[in-house]
Amino acid sequence: MKQELLKALSTIKGEGDWVALRHVREKGHYFMARDARLDNTTMWNDAGVMVEVMINGQIGYAATPDLSTTSLHAAAKRAREQAFAASKRGVFTFDQSVRPPNKGSYRTPVEKPFADADLAKLTEVLIKGTEKLKSNSSIISTNAMAMNYDIDMVYVSSNGAEIEQSLSQICLESLATASKDGETQTRSNGFISKQMGLELLNENEFYTDCTRVGEEAYELLSAENCPSGTMDLLMAPNQLYLQIHESIGHPLELDRILGDERNYAGWSFINPEDFGTLQYGSKLLNVTFDPTLKSEMACYNFDDGGAKAEKEFLIKDGLLVRGLGALESQKRSDIPGVSNFRASHWNRPPTDRMANLNIEAGTSSLEEMISGVEKGVFMNTNRSWSIDDYRNKFQFGCEYAQMIENGKITKTLKNPNYRGVTTPFWNNLKMVGDKSTFEIWGSPYCGKAEPNQVIRVGHACPTCLFENIEIFGGQ
Amino acid sequence: MTTMKKHEENFYKFSDDLYSSLSEGEDLTLSLHLEDTFFARFNQAKVRQTTSVVEGELGLSFVRGKKKIEYNVGYTGDREVDLAAATVALKECQALAPNLMDDPFCPDTINNGTSSENHTATLPSHESSMEKVLTPASSYDLAGIYTSGWVVRANTNSKGQKHWFSTESCSMDYSLYTAKQRAVKGMYATTNWSDEEYQQNISGQLAQLELMDREKKIVPRGKYRVYLSPGAVSEIVGIINWQGLSYSCFKQGRSAFKKMSDENLKLSEKFSLSEDFSLGMTARFNNLGEQAPERLALIDQGVLENYLVSSKASKEYGVESNFANQQESMRSPNMSTGDLKREDILKEIGTGLYLSNLHYLNWSDIRHGRITGMTRFACFWVEDGEIISPIQDMRFDENMYHFFGDGLKRVTDFSEIAPNTSTYGHRSIGGMKTPGVIVDDFSFTL
Numbered sequence: 001m002k003q004e005l006l007k008a009l010s011t012i013k014g015e016g017d018w019v020a021l022r023h024v025r026e027k028g029h030y031f032m033a034r035d036a037r038l039d040n041t042t043m044w045n046d047a048g049v050m051v052e053v054m055i056n057g058q059i060g061y062a063a064t065p066d067l068s069t070t071s072l073h074a075a076a077k078r079a080r081e082q083a084f085a086a087s088k089r090g091v092f093t094f095d096q097s098v099r100p101p102n103k104g105s106y107r108t109p110v111e112k113p114f115a116d117a118d119l120a121k122l123t124e125v126l127i128k129g130t131e132k133l134k135s136n137s138s139i140i141s142t143n144a145m146a147m148n149y150d151i152d153m154v155y156v157s158s159n160g161a162e163i164e165q166s167l168s169q170i171c172l173e174s175l176a177t178a179s180k181d182g183e184t185q186t187r188s189n190g191f192i193s194k195q196m197g198l199e200l201l202n203e204n205e206f207y208t209d210c211t212r213v214g215e216e217a218y219e220l221l222s223a224e225n226c227p228s229g230t231m232d233l234l235m236a237p238n239q240l241y242l243q244i245h246e247s248i249g250h251p252l253e254l255d256r257i258l259g260d261e262r263n264y265a266g267w268s269f270i271n272p273e274d275f276g277t278l279q280y281g282s283k284l285l286n287v288t289f290d291p292t293l294k295s296e297m298a299c300y301n302f303d304d305g306g307a308k309a310e311k312e313f314l315i316k317d318g319l320l321v322r323g324l325g326a327l328e329s330q331k332r333s334d335i336p337g338v339s340n341f342r343a344s345h346w347n348r349p350p351t352d353r354m355a356n357l358n359i360e361a362g363t364s365s366l367e368e369m370i371s372g373v374e375k376g377v378f379m380n381t382n383r384s385w386s387i388d389d390y391r392n393k394f395q396f397g398c399e400y401a402q403m404i405e406n407g408k409i410t411k412t413l414k415n416p417n418y419r420g421v422t423t424p425f426w427n428n429l430k431m432v433g434d435k436s437t438f439e440i441w442g443s444p445y446c447g448k449a450e451p452n453q454v455i456r457v458g459h460a461c462p463t464c465l466f467e468n469i470e471i472f473g474g475q
Numbered sequence: 476m477t478t479m480k481k482h483e484e485n486f487y488k489f490s491d492d493l494y495s496s497l498s499e500g501e502d503l504t505l506s507l508h509l510e511d512t513f514f515a516r517f518n519q520a521k522v523r524q525t526t527s528v529v530e531g532e533l534g535l536s537f538v539r540g541k542k543k544i545e546y547n548v549g550y551t552g553d554r555e556v557d558l559a560a561a562t563v564a565l566k567e568c569q570a571l572a573p574n575l576m577d578d579p580f581c582p583d584t585i586n587n588g589t590s591s592e593n594h595t596a597t598l599p600s601h602e603s604s605m606e607k608v609l610t611p612a613s614s615y616d617l618a619g620i621y622t623s624g625w626v627v628r629a630n631t632n633s634k635g636q637k638h639w640f641s642t643e644s645c646s647m648d649y650s651l652y653t654a655k656q657r658a659v660k661g662m663y664a665t666t667n668w669s670d671e672e673y674q675q676n677i678s679g680q681l682a683q684l685e686l687m688d689r690e691k692k693i694v695p696r697g698k699y700r701v702y703l704s705p706g707a708v709s710e711i712v713g714i715i716n717w718q719g720l721s722y723s724c725f726k727q728g729r730s731a732f733k734k735m736s737d738e739n740l741k742l743s744e745k746f747s748l749s750e751d752f753s754l755g756m757t758a759r760f761n762n763l764g765e766q767a768p769e770r771l772a773l774i775d776q777g778v779l780e781n782y783l784v785s786s787k788a789s790k791e792y793g794v795e796s797n798f799a800n801q802q803e804s805m806r807s808p809n810m811s812t813g814d815l816k817r818e819d820i821l822k823e824i825g826t827g828l829y830l831s832n833l834h835y836l837n838w839s840d841i842r843h844g845r846i847t848g849m850t851r852f853a854c855f856w857v858e859d860g861e862i863i864s865p866i867q868d869m870r871f872d873e874n875m876y877h878f879f880g881d882g883l884k885r886v887t888d889f890s891e892i893a894p895n896t897s898t899y900g901h902r903s904i905g906g907m908k909t910p911g912v913i914v915d916d917f918s919f920t921l
């Protein structure tokens with residue numbers, strides 16, 4: 001594909017001061033088993049090209065699924081006309097420095113390619129998974145799902161960029177709903193999302209985990225409601241990753257800080273002068289943008305603007321030092337950023353997006369954290385999330401929790417929730433788990449931007465302990 | 476022949492070609508999405524990004540006996556290219572299907588008839604649209620997106636069914652900001668662009684924007700009497716649409732309305748909600764080409780009348796299908812109006828909150844119908860029927876059995892259309908129609 005794009009580029013590069021072509025092909029599978037039968041089998045294979053043309057410091061984008069020379073020329077013409085019209089009222093005048101001429105490649109390390117899988121056998125594993133989820137007669141509904149994305153991207157530009165990247169991403173979910181005597185509870189595995197092949201799905205481990213999920217759904221039926229009050233909150237990585245996403249990731253996006261997202265996803269409580277001065281969290285908080293952590297959902301070597309991706313600290317010892325913004329936003333804001341210019345597919349332009357955003361491991365073992373709690377709740381697995389458009393006031397609910405009293409776990413709790421405000425919350429970070437508690441999570445569903453784009457993100461973190469958190473239960 | 480008619484005929488010919496590759500006992504349904512859209516994104520009343528998208532997606536729904544496979548491929552409009560891609564997909568389906576377990580609830584492929592609707596519009600050219608959109612707002616801080624172009628939804632199957640729906644429109648989804656960075660939200664959507672109407676639309680928002688510069692009030696947590704504008708109500712109906720009225724979700728224990736069924740609970744007599752295709756914003760046919768009824772009462776005067784039932788759920792649970800889509804979500808919701816006149820809204824609030832918009836709603840406890848979310852944009856503190864000041868954003872956490880139940884005091888005698896401006900994956904069509912409501916004791920928690 002690279003040679004085809006380079007050939008096409010040679011015929012259209014005169015359309016602007018700078019021209020690029022980004023070709024994306026995405027193939028995928030989605031298999032859902034429900035209640036011991038196959039419920040949904042969906043596959044997809046879609047490709048197209050985004051043509052980018054810079055005129056007078058403005059970049060126009062035109063997408064087409066038709067790879068013929070005629071179609072690419074037409075797209076380049078559209079992009080040029082748009083860029084020219086926009087240049088009379090552009091928000092900023094860019095130059096080619098925001099599109100570095102890098103050359104290179106990336107490929108996800110994969111042991112078992114999805115493309116080679118015995119798909120019928122895979123559906124049988126999922127069906128058997130639902131049988132394991134039905135741990136007893138109170139389980140009224142069971143789901144087991146596997147989904148993958150194989151993405152091939154080629155990016156070439158008139159100033160010399162030539163980048164080829166192939167990503168393999170996979171998601172695995174198991175879920176059981178239990179109901180008895182008017183009480184209904186759902187438990188899941190948290191929706192595992194990784195960048196790897198089908199080696200994620202170890203058959204025996206999957207069945208064991210499905211059994212656990214089913215048993216915990218049943219256990220919740222007779223659990224006490226989560227108590228209400230201000231107390232310690234011990235948060236497992238399967239919930240903490242979404243807390244990072246919503247209350248660190250989104251507010252640090254430079255395009256939000258610059259106001260691009262104000263009409264849709266929202267603004268940010270962060271101001272440009274906060275970089276280098278704001279104590280975002282306690283001194284135990286270290287947050288990194290890390291596109292290099294193997295198996296995390298959003299590993300890559302180059303972003304969709306061609307910039308080289310490297311690990312960077314965003315928050316160091318609690319201090320905000322860097323934003324989540326790519327070269328265009330860095331140029332506009334004069335704030336240090338990262339290589340996170342990402343598009344959801346060939347038919348959307350790149351914007352500042354999260355990729356892999358992590359909390360670095362600390363030094364406390366899980367036992368040390370539990371033993372340090374006089375009264376608190378240990379929460380697992382998100383079930384509800386909401387935050388304001390400045391990313392300040394949040395509320396989260398979890399599937400499963402345990403009471404901690406006098407340094408010991410004493411009982412299971414249902415309907416656990418907590419709410420708070422971003423920087424006070426992170427400044428209440430009391431202990432950070434060590435590497436033994438560190439887990440890699442992620443999500444294929446981060447929504448943002450106009451036109452809208454869903455992008456896949458990774459978040460890795462240890463278990464963490466927070467103090468003085470407002471916790472409450474259900475009805 | 477118009478360009479759209481050519482697209483339609485080409486799709487039918489393409490479908491027939493593909494159906495000739497089917498073997499005995501196999502059926503195929505094709506769903507087509509096509510669009511030609513221009514997006515211009517704005518910040519500070521200037522252009523941030525412009526994107527034009529020509530795209531197509533073809534969904535193959537392959538059935539052999541009780542085996543069913545969905546396969547989505549790109550659709551370029553080039554018959555040779557598309558047929559090659561679709562044939563590869565079809566062969567993969569044919570190879571995989573015999574090895575899959577049966578889905579006992581796989582819907583039958585039947586001929587659901589023929590329909591064709593084409594709605595055209597008079598819109599500015601892409602290049603001139605940026606000037607038209609920005610000129611009336613150039614002295615203000617504006618952020619937003621202008622979207623323009625046509626969208627097609629079409630469907631055929633191997634039993635002879637043919638449905639086609641195309642629509643052309645534009646929308647300017649925007650917000651305006653004061654120097655203190657306080658905002659109001661606006662939307663101008665049309666099939667016939669008018670500079671004058673657009674100018675009036677902006678002017679309408681400016682009146683509220685002036686109020687936003689007053690000193691902000693920090694309202695403490697607690698219960699307040701509130702007015703939820705049609706825009707705020709549309710956010711609530713939007714979250715209710717997520718698993719709320721799906722019959723499958725009800726049966727699987729995940730519907731917020733389950734308590735209404737199980738415990739025979741009722742909402743307020745003032746609350747009625749229907750699936751209403753007479754609004755004319757979207758096609759009645761679903762992904763199987765089944766034509767939903769023009770109007771289906773879901774909640775009628777507080778009583779749960781119907782869940783949305785797909786043909787698959789119909790087979791699984793032994794109830795009649797009302798030809799809902801696969802997700803069993805509302806495609807054209809319409810909430811009934813009441814008798815509260817616009818000029819009486821502030822008087823009716825008395826002392827409380829006027830909420831124009833809500834943000835980031837989610838079920839905080841779906842089984843008990845509890846929803847959390849934030850206030851956003853133009854929201855005001857009202858005292859003795861007068862707007863006093865804008866408010867600091869507040870988080871609510873409230874039960875729909877309260878705010879659409881005994882807490883629902885009045886419903887406006889007017890409603891407004893909220894067009895579906897979502898562009899995740901593709902450009903959406905449709906929208907919903909909602910009135911404003913007055914609710915007592917609405918809970919704010921942060």
